[in-house]
Amino acid sequence: MVKNPVLLVLVVAALAAAIVLSFLSHAPNRLLSGQPVPWGVVLEGWRSLAFAPALVLLAGPFLPNGRITHGLVALAASALIAGMIWLAGDVARSMADAAAPAARTSFGGAFWILAVMAALAASDALQKLTREPALRIGLALLLAVPAVFLVADGFIDALSIMKEYANRHAVFAAAVTTHLAIIAAMLVPTLAIGLPLGLLVHRRQGLGRPIFAVLNIIQTVPSIALFGLLIAPLAALVAFAPALARLGISGIGVTPAIIALTLYSLLPIVRSTAAGLAAVPTAAIEAARGIGMTRGQIFRAVEVPLALPVLVAGLRVTVVQAVGLTAVAALIGAGGLGAIIFQGLNASAIDLVMLGVVPLVGIAVLADLALKLAGAMLKARTG
Amino acid sequence: MIRFEHVGKDYAGWTAIEDLSLTVEKGEFCVLIGPSGSGKTTTLKMINRLIEHDRGRILFEGAEIRSFAPEELRRRMGYAIQSIGLFPHWTVEENIGAVPKLLGWPRAKIRDRVTELLEMLTLDPERYRARYPRHLSGGEQQRIGVARALAANPSVLLMDEPFGALDPVTRDTLQAEMLRIQAASGTTVVLVTHDIDEAIRLASRIVILEGGRIAQSGSPREILAAPANDFVADFVGRSDRGLRLLAAERVGDRMRRGETAVGEPLTVDASLREALSLFVARNVDRLPVQDGSGALIGAIRLADLVRPPPSEAAP
Ligand SMILES: Nc1ncnc2c1ncn2[C@@H]1O[C@H](COP(=O)(O)OP(=O)(O)OP(=O)(O)O)[C@@H](O)[C@H]1O
Ligand SMILES: [Mg+2]
Numbered sequence: 001m002v003k004n005p006v007l008l009v010l011v012v013a014a015l016a017a018a019i020v021l022s023f024l025s026h027a028p029n030r031l032l033s034g035q036p037v038p039w040g041v042v043l044e045g046w047r048s049l050a051f052a053p054a055l056v057l058l059a060g061p062f063l064p065n066g067r068i069t070h071g072l073v074a075l076a077a078s079a080l081i082a083g084m085i086w087l088a089g090d091v092a093r094s095m096a097d098a099a100a101p102a103a104r105t106s107f108g109g110a111f112w113i114l115a116v117m118a119a120l121a122a123s124d125a126l127q128k129l130t131r132e133p134a135l136r137i138g139l140a141l142l143l144a145v146p147a148v149f150l151v152a153d154g155f156i157d158a159l160s161i162m163k164e165y166a167n168r169h170a171v172f173a174a175a176v177t178t179h180l181a182i183i184a185a186m187l188v189p190t191l192a193i194g195l196p197l198g199l200l201v202h203r204r205q206g207l208g209r210p211i212f213a214v215l216n217i218i219q220t221v222p223s224i225a226l227f228g229l230l231i232a233p234l235a236a237l238v239a240f241a242p243a244l245a246r247l248g249i250s251g252i253g254v255t256p257a258i259i260a261l262t263l264y265s266l267l268p269i270v271r272s273t274a275a276g277l278a279a280v281p282t283a284a285i286e287a288a289r290g291i292g293m294t295r296g297q298i299f300r301a302v303e304v305p306l307a308l309p310v311l312v313a314g315l316r317v318t319v320v321q322a323v324g325l326t327a328v329a330a331l332i333g334a335g336g337l338g339a340i341i342f343q344g345l346n347a348s349a350i351d352l353v354m355l356g357v358v359p360l361v362g363i364a365v366l367a368d369l370a371l372k373l374a375g376a377m378l379k380a381r382t383g
Numbered sequence: 384m385i386r387f388e389h390v391g392k393d394y395a396g397w398t399a400i401e402d403l404s405l406t407v408e409k410g411e412f413c414v415l416i417g418p419s420g421s422g423k424t425t426t427l428k429m430i431n432r433l434i435e436h437d438r439g440r441i442l443f444e445g446a447e448i449r450s451f452a453p454e455e456l457r458r459r460m461g462y463a464i465q466s467i468g469l470f471p472h473w474t475v476e477e478n479i480g481a482v483p484k485l486l487g488w489p490r491a492k493i494r495d496r497v498t499e500l501l502e503m504l505t506l507d508p509e510r511y512r513a514r515y516p517r518h519l520s521g522g523e524q525q526r527i528g529v530a531r532a533l534a535a536n537p538s539v540l541l542m543d544e545p546f547g548a549l550d551p552v553t554r555d556t557l558q559a560e561m562l563r564i565q566a567a568s569g570t571t572v573v574l575v576t577h578d579i580d581e582a583i584r585l586a587s588r589i590v591i592l593e594g595g596r597i598a599q600s601g602s603p604r605e606i607l608a609a610p611a612n613d614f615v616a617d618f619v620g621r622s623d624r625g626l627r628l629l630a631a632e633r634v635g636d637r638m639r640r641g642e643t644a645v646g647e648p649l650t651v652d653a654s655l656r657e658a659l660s661l662f663v664a665r666n667v668d669r670l671p672v673q674d675g676s677g678a679l680i681g682a683i684r685l686a687d688l689v690r691p692p693p694s695e696a697a698p
Contacts, residue, residue: 287468290433291482291531292457305472 001062006124007073008061014117021109023084024091029102030160030349036108042091050083057121070129074143077122081115082146085156092158104160106351133376137369160351161358172340176359179336182254182326183319186261190318194266198273208274215267223325226263227332230256257334261325265318272314276307309378316371323364327356337363384409384444384539384571385430391438392425392595399425400595403439407588410569412562414582416618417592423575424465426592427541430573431457443539458485461532465543465575467524469516475501475527476512482535500530503564505556521548526557533564540565542574546581558584579619583607583631584654591615603631629655629688637687638672644682648673651680655688662688 002008023042025034043051056076063069092105122143126136156162165172201208221229235251238244249255280303288298330338337356344352385407392400400422407413415423428434429441432453441448448456461482469478477484479500480493488496501508504526516524525548532540546554562585565572576582582589583603591598591606591614598618599611607628610616619627635651648671649658661670668685684692 281468281471283464283466283468284470285468286433286466287462287464287528287531288470290431290457290462290464290468292454292485293481294454297485302470 003063003065003069004061004124007057007121010117010121010124011057011061014057014114017113017117018110021113023108023110023114024088025106025108026095027104027106028100030104030163030351031347033348034104034106037091037095037105042087047087047090050087051080053077053079053083057118060121065128067129070125074122074125074129074139077118077125078143078146080118082150084111084114085147085150088159089150089156092156096158104163104351105158106160107354112354134373137373140369161354164349164352164355168340172355172359175335175337175340175356176363178254178334179323179326179338179360179363182257182261182329182334182336183322185254186258186265186322187319189258189262190265190269193262194269195273197266198270199277201270201274202277211270212267215270218263219267223260223264223328224331226260227256227329230259231332234259252333254334256332257326257329260329261322264325265322268314268317268321269311272311272317273307276310276314277303279310280306305378309375312371312375312378316368316375319367319371320364323360323367327360384411385573386442387426387429387439388442389439390429390436390441392422392429392434392436398595400429400436403595403597405590405597405600407571407573409571410565412565412572412585412587413574413590414586414588415573415575415590415592416577416579416582417598418618419577421592422595423592424543425595427543427573427575430539430541431460431462433457433462458482458535459537460539460541461535461537463528463532463540463542463545465547467528467548469524469527469531471516473515474512475514475516475519478516478527479530479534481531482537486535488535496534497530500533503560504530505553522550522553525549526553529557536568536570538571540570540572540574542572544575544577546576554581561585579627580630583627591618604628607631626656626659629659634658634672634683637691638681638683639687639692640681642682643679644669644671646670648679649683650675658683659685659688 018039022036023039024037026037027034053076056072057080060069060073060076063072088105088107088111095105096103123140126139126143129139130136150156151162157166197211201211218226231251233251234249234256238250284302284306285298288302293301326334326336327338327341330336330342337360339356341353341356341360344350344354344356385405387403387405390400390403391398403426415426417423425434429436430443430448432448432451443451443456470481473481476494476497479497480488483493483496497512498508501511506523506526511519511523511527516527519527525545529542529545532542532545546557549557558581561572564570572585574585586603588601589603589606590600593614599606599615606615607619607624610619610624616624632655633651634649634653634655634657637655638651644667646665646667649661651672651674658670662668662685670683671679672681672683674680
């Protein structure tokens with residue numbers, strides 16, 4: 001009867017959200033909490049056609065498993081997200097005409113949950129459609145095109161989240177740049193310390209235990225505590241050597257953020273480096289020795305390439321983890337998307353929070369996809 | 384070419400090889416054989432310094448092996464390891480071309496050599512060249528391992544059970560190919576095996592190891608004719624010993640030149656064991672013999688298998 005239980009769960013959750021939560025809410029200004037826009041208004045007339053793809057998703061769990069079903073589900077999910085964005089934009093525009101300029105129309109809980117469920121349904125369908133990671137990632141990007149196009153083309157400019165964006169797009173762009181810069185900056189010390197440490201753990205088995213013990217302890221310190229713990233010593237250091245301050249180092253801001261992120265990232269990097277090297281077949285290393293490769297040649301031509309897929313998997317965990325942790329680092333003044341989120345939380349402006357959260361999720365998903373693709377391509381070569 | 388002088392090796396205080404002395408002459412086909420754990424792999428690996436010996440001396444072309452850089456020594460000796468150990472991230476072509484590349488051969492020469500080796504090992508070059516090891520059967524991988532060892536025309540070939548994973552027909556083909564390569568190139572071969580029949584077929588000299596010592600060393604015929612002790616006698620097979628003795632000799636050694644017989648001829652290179660099989664299968668006691676080019680050159684009688692023919696009949 002039920003052919004795809006995963007999709008069924010997603011559909012049920014989406015239906016529940018649609019019944020309990022509102023699709024859009026409307027408030028006289030950005031600081032007052034909004035009133036739900038009734039479904040009757042949202043689905044007025046031919047607008048409701050935007051939800052037509054949902055019918056395919058409703059039927060999806062009961063259709064026979066096959067390429068056609070999975071393809072239809074993926075397309076319907078993509079069409080539903082685009083349709084909902086378009087619909088929300090249309091409703092918001094019609095309401096904006098009637099109300100005062102300060103009035104705000106926002107996405108409601110039902111929109112977010114339906115969008116997430118549809119994205120998960122598409123991801124599930126793509127996973128079942130093809131085992132080829134490159135193809136899957138390509139299709140996923142293709143399916144995201146309609147939604148991205150609608151947003152980029154201004155269809156939802158009447159919605160509160162886009163108004164927040166319009167008000168601070170310079171700040172937003174700077175936040176995204178800072179966020180990415182912090183992650184890029186933390187990768188330098190992470191790799192510079194983590195890779196040799198992983199190699200050391202692999203070469204000297206005895207050192208593995210103490211090194212991992214320390215890294216595990218660091219990992220268990222809550223992120224806010226670790227950020228906080230770094231403030232005092234760094235401030236003391238700068239007080240002791242004021243020259244450091246001129247280099248931009250201080251107890252708060254980017255410096256402690258990069259140090260803390262590096263400390264967190266060492267565990268997955270060291271672990272995956274050591275695991276990758278340990279997974280290199282001993283027979284291949286022995287054969288390499290036997291045919292007269294030097295230690296350096298064996299390391300470069302055999303060990304590194306064979307360890308790389310596992311290492312890239314570790315890098316993926318590290319980067320995705322760092323995208324989230326960098327948001328928390330905004331608490332100690334590092335900036336980035338976290339700053340926008342916390343600003344929104346302080347002002348109880350949920351759309352401002354979402355303006356930080358949506359790109360955060362987007363960056364995490366893109367980083368995950370890119371490194372997954374890199375890993376799959378490496379794996380295809382090494383087997 | 385290779386000389387062991389009172390060589391010993393300990394693993395954590397336990398003696399794996401004891402007082403091993405052995406000389407392998409240039410162009411010799413030396414087969415190390417013995418039960419599992421008798422030290423065959425250890426002996427082989429000491430030759431190219433994958434394992435360092437603890438006592439005695441090992442000489443290569445008259446010089447102590449410790450006077451060579453290990454990498455240089457290994458590049459001059461082809462090596463096929465027991466567990467094959469192909470590089471999983473390299474294609475068949477890159478695997479086979481590994482040593483020539485280390486030696487800095489030009490690309491085109493490596494490519495030609497790979498083609499030649501694949502053909503020699505009965506693998507279609509165009510089908511196999513670009514494949515990765517994980518897409519090969521166990522036997523195919525083993526052949527690529529052998530090709531990698533042969534690639535740079537080494538003066539010494541060290542092979543650890545190179546035909547273990549092959550079906551009898553392929554093994555037979557490759558053994559014949561091995562003999563042909565060795566005869567044509569004059570390479571010195573040291574090969575490890577578990578299989579006494581393989582040893583008899585390939586070896587110019589068999590070295591039987593038992594618990595890290597040499598139990599007996601000599602030509603297949605010498606060992607089969609006079610096993611040094613009960614262990615060797617058991618090892619070469621008490622009831623099959625006669626048949627194996629026949630396997631160790633060629634028809635050419637016992638034939639009567641100029642004599643004639645009727646029927647499908649044997650070749651001079653066939654073993655006496657094959658001759659016996661044909662006598663029984665054809666229900667005859669006399670068979671014609673031809674040379675490699677197919678010309679009839681004589682005959683062999685059933686009784687000649689037991690006793691060499693009178694010398695006036697020999698050439
Ligand atoms: N690195 C090592 N450390 C300790 N003992 C070892 C080591 N390598 C080999 N040995 C021991 O030395 C003995 C000889 O090993 P070797 O690998 O030479 O045997 P082999 O004759 O090749 O056996 P097989 O036919 O099973 O391959 C065995 O008992 C083995 O357990
Ligand atoms: Mg062995």
